[in-house]
Amino acid sequence: MEVKYTIEDIKTAIDSGMKPVEIASRLGKSKGALSSFMKRHGIQRKKLNLSVDFLEDQIFVQGKSQKEVAAKLDVNITTVNRFIVKYRLKMDVCQKCGDRFHASKNTMKWCSDSCRFWNYVNTREDDECWPWVGKNVTEEGYGRFSFNKGNKPTTMTCPRYAHIDAVGPILDEEDTRHTCDNPICCNPAHLTCGSHGDNMRDCSERGRIVPGRKKGDERYKVTKADMEKMKELYSKGLGYKTIQKLHFSHVHFTTIQRHIKGTVSHKPE
Ligand SMILES: [Zn+2]
Numbered sequence: 451m452e453v454k455y456t457i458e459d460i461k462t463a464i465d466s467g468m469k470p471v472e473i474a475s476r477l478g479k480s481k482g483a484l485s486s487f488m489k490r491h492g493i494q495r496k497k498l499n500l501s502v503d504f505l506e507d508q509i510f511v512q513g514k515s516q517k518e519v520a521a522k523l524d525v526n527i528t529t530v531n532r533f534i535v536k537y538r539l540k541m542d543v544c545q546k547c548g549d550r551f552h553a554s555k556n557t558m559k560w561c562s563d564s565c566r567f568w569n570y571v572n573t574r575e576d577d578e579c580w581p582w583v584g585k586n587v588t589e590e591g592y593g594r595f596s597f598n599k600g601n602k603p604t605t606m607t608c609p610r611y612a613h614i615d616a617v618g619p620i621l622d623e624e625d626t627r628h629t630c631d632n633p634i635c636c637n638p639a640h641l642t643c644g645s646h647g648d649n650m651r652d653c654s655e656r657g658r659i660v661p662g663r664k665k666g667d668e669r670y671k672v673t674k675a676d677m678e679k680m681k682e683l684y685s686k687g688l689g690y691k692t693i694q695k696l697h698f699s700h701v702h703f704t705t706i707q708r709h710i711k712g713t714v715s716h717k718p719e
């Protein structure tokens with residue numbers, strides 16, 4: 451049965467929480483017709499009290515589920531989920547670095563290609579070789595890693611990726627070479643870039659070798675105080691990569707991870 455609604459009736463219905471689609475069906479109108487009618491007469495939709503700050507507080511500080519937030523706001527859970535996708539809220543925790551990130555697919559486990567890469571490297575003591583344990587290995591014994599550079603699918607050898615990720619960019623014509631003669635190794639401390647035998651100096655002159663990243667003293671870059679600071683920051687909820695970025699840019703983030711987990715020893719006092 452068609453019901454006659456006045457502008458005031460529609461306003462009251464909206465304020466009482468009735469959904470526009472419901473009102474439209476009672477009026478025998480389409481949702482589109484109702485919404486242009488509302489627009490014409492300046493009738494506002496019920497204001498949704500949803501913002502990124504509010505949602506982050508509810509979910510990350512107060513630990514509420516999306517369902518609970520939706521119930522609190524008296525909206526559909528789809529509304530909350532759509533908002534999360536639209537503003538790319540960081541709902542997921544990277545399995546490698548522990549930082550929060552927004553997974554666009556629910557199968558994504560890592561916040562970045564870098565974390566996906568290091569997940570497949572067995573990062574042992576800082577002065578040992580770090581073998582690639584991923585699937586793709588060439589006949590020459592190099593691991594190969596695929597990722598999107600911009601939107602272009604790219605594959606490079608794992609040592610090359612490791613060097614670029616941990617130390618910095620290298621030129622297209624340059625290669626990475628191992629000082630340990632172990633092709634599967636991805637330890638940045640065992641890698642050097644260039645196309646000639648004596649290019650180590652070259653490399654470091656261009657600022658590509660992180661200070662202190664020399665073979666041998668790698669494991670002693672972290673003092674007891676450093677280690678305690680790392681643990682403290684981690685306990686406050688910072689991921690390994692964030693801790694690296696903010697305070698320990700000279701230490702690889704997997705090294706920070708190992709110090710926090712207590713699997714390596716710090717510099718002797
Ligand atoms: Zn990560």
Ligand SMILES: [Zn+2]
Binds near residue numbers: 578579580635637640
């Ligand atoms: Zn090595």
